[in-house]
Amino acid sequence: MRPWHLGNTTVRSPFRLRDGLVALSTSSLQGNLRGEEQERAFRRLLGEHGIVELGDDDTYSVGRKWRSALNKLGFLYPEVPPASGIPQGEVGPIDMITPNGWRLIRADTVPAMQECFLRALAAHYIPSALERKFDFSVFSPLRHTLSIMLELERQTGESRLNFIEMAIVVQLTSGDDTLPDIVAQVLELRARRLVSSNKRKFDRQEREAAAELHKYAAGTFNDYADTNLRYLKATGLVQSKGRGLSFVPEKHVFIEKLIQDTNIPDSDRSYFITLCNGAALPTDNKDSALVVLDDLLHQLNKRGIPFNAAGKSTETPADIAIIRHQIEGILAERNEEEYAAQQVMEWEEIAAYMELIITRKGKKTLSNGEDIEVPQAEAPAYFEWVLWRAFLAINSLTNKPYEARRFKIDQDFLPVGTAPGNGPDLIFEFEDFVIVVEVTLTDNSRQEAAEGEPVRRHVADLVTYYSEQSGKPVYGLFIANRIDSNTAETFRIGVWFTKTDDKMRLDIIPVTLSQFKAFFEALFTTGRVEVGLIRELLDLCGELRPAHEAPAWKREIDATINQRIAALPL
Structure with missing residues (x-):
């Protein structure tokens, strides 16, 4: 087939x-x-x-x-x-x-x-x-896959569908096959893989066997499965589960309603x-929309999240959609807060993602056997995302995780594009200071032209905002794989003039991602995960500006970072 x-x-x-x-x-x-x-x-x-x-x-x-x-x-x-x-x-x-x-x-x-x-x-x-x-025969691949996952859930208690199961079972079946037969194939494959001593070898042999049987290149099965999982997740109905996927809990009732439509064009x-x-x-449809809304209200109640639906109109599907979107937004924010709280335990994975961005390699296998990936086309978005995760892991923010990022994320908390223009990439507010983080993968002489003015403007805007709101000092942290000396010189001078020609002094420190990664890892390996140490480092690097031009300042920043790492107790 x-x-x-x-x-x-x-x-x-x-x-x-x-x-x-x-x-x-x-x-x-x-x-x-x-x-x-x-x-x-x-x-x-x-x-x-x-x-x-x-x-x-x-x-x-x-x-x-x-x-x-x-x-x-x-x-x-x-x-x-x-x-x-x-x-x-x-x-x-x-x-x-x-x-x-x-x-x-x-x-x-x-x-x-x-x-x-x-x-x-x-x-x-x-x-x-x-x-x-x-x-x-004509069938809907989306509904077909969701139906298989629902049958898996009925038989096993969870909707999880693994990557290899998509690769050599699901995408080789259609509406002509019965759900019990398809699920039987999935579970038989799963059982054999479970007892195999080498999972990678097992997957490779299964792909090769499928390639010989169906007369396709073995890599095709992985390429198609990867694409299928990505587009399924783009619907918002499923989320990652290891290398596979499972239902988004908030969407379960919706999924049940969707697959009931078995009509074909x-x-x-x-x-x-x-x-x-x-x-x-x-x-x-109003009746179905009300069923989905009732389920969402039940989920809010189950998680102890207050929501007052009194007085809200449910006369039309559009009315119901307004309430549904409000609830889904509330659930998404709660999920993100829970995700943020987990990051302190994920610091090694965060550092591994930094390594992928530094080395420009696509994939890496972690010590637990899990594979992580930074798709080449999405590297700029992942750069912002991994810095967001790093500061979540430090776990001292006073603003919410969704207030700290300006890029969008999906249900897996993965980035959907980069932060829009006209503002910084990330804003981290702490008890008594603020860090504005800007990142770029540009590492040549165009770096200063692309980043010098926008970064200074964004930091200046926030200096003005926080001086009026709370009086908190604002630091700029510029991170790239390589810091061009022209960029560093612009930040070393650190001057911005307002529209009324008032002169502002900006504290923007340029560091490489390798330098930040080394300091980040040192905080965790020494058990000194204290945001005050980051502020102290920024102050020390800033104090070096008057005595050095850019090339020397960059060397002194590197030496200072290494000294602070060495000073942390083991």
């Missing part, structure tokens, strides 16, 4: 599709993406917006693959195959942004984005007029229309 996959293996991070749509929405290329010249132009557009790495390769395949991904999910109107007999005009103008595509562009929160992906994947069926190369025309507009969801 031919394996299937959701989304697109070229664009493995679904949320990047939104970035591509936003770029396209302001470009003259919208509706004009066909042909080598236009595909090259689309690739250049994606590169200019920092969405893809252009490098030296001037092929146009990237543009073609991105267009295909957006067509397949109904964010751009696809080309209707002539064999379907459907006039293109009945669907929409080729490669123009669809209603669900505009909905994704306008989504300004992660849950809103996830709903767009959910509507896209709930509308996605195979085989279809766009994908006919399958030898099974009654024609190619209706398929295209639904794909481009986004599928209807259970919460679009």
